[in-house]
Amino acid sequence: MKIDGRCHCGYITFEAEIEPDKTLICHCTDCQTLSGSAFRVHAFTRQDAFRLLSGEPKIYVKTAESGNRRPQAFCPDCGAHIYATRAGAGPKVYAIRVGSIRQRNEIAPQLQKWARSAQPWITDIEAMRKFDKEP
Ligand SMILES: [Zn+2]
Numbered sequence: 001m002k003i004d005g006r007c008h009c010g011y012i013t014f015e016a017e018i019e020p021d022k023t024l025i026c027h028c029t030d031c032q033t034l035s036g037s038a039f040r041v042h043a044f045t046r047q048d049a050f051r052l053l054s055g056e057p058k059i060y061v062k063t064a065e066s067g068n069r070r071p072q073a074f075c076p077d078c079g080a081h082i083y084a085t086r087a088g089a090g091p092k093v094y095a096i097r098v099g100s101i102r103q104r105n106e107i108a109p110q111l112q113k114w115a116r117s118a119q120p121w122i123t124d125i126e127a128m129r130k131f132d133k134e135p
């Protein structure tokens with residue numbers, strides 16, 4: 001599936017070919033801390049199917065629980081998350097942060113990982129009071 005996206009301020013724009021069936025929710029504590037939210041949603045592409053159209057992301061390398069080093073790309077101006085990948089040489093997979101993708105309404109995650117650190121209320125949000133905009 002062909003997608004395109006941008007950070008919040010528009011400095012970074014990109015396009016990519018993703019595999020929508022591999023889209024997932026990650027409940028790991030790193031995703032929670034990095035996003036300031038309960039989880040992140042990742043869509044996957046190969047490095048050679050990802051094209052940066054403008055801007056230069058800032059890279060923060062986090063060390064995962066496994067010891068793997070994971071470069072995290074985000075906008076240096078607005079801080080929006082763009083993608084993560086692995087360190088080192090060789091072909092890479094990019095985990096694009098679905099919130100940065102323009103077609104995000106058409107992409108639904110297919111599985112959840114790191115469920116052991118999922119916030120306990122996550123399955124109950126359907127029952128919460130809802131407002132279409134700010135209440
Ligand atoms: Zn930005």
Ligand SMILES: [Zn+2]
Nearest residue numbers: 026027028031
């Ligand atoms: Zn995660």
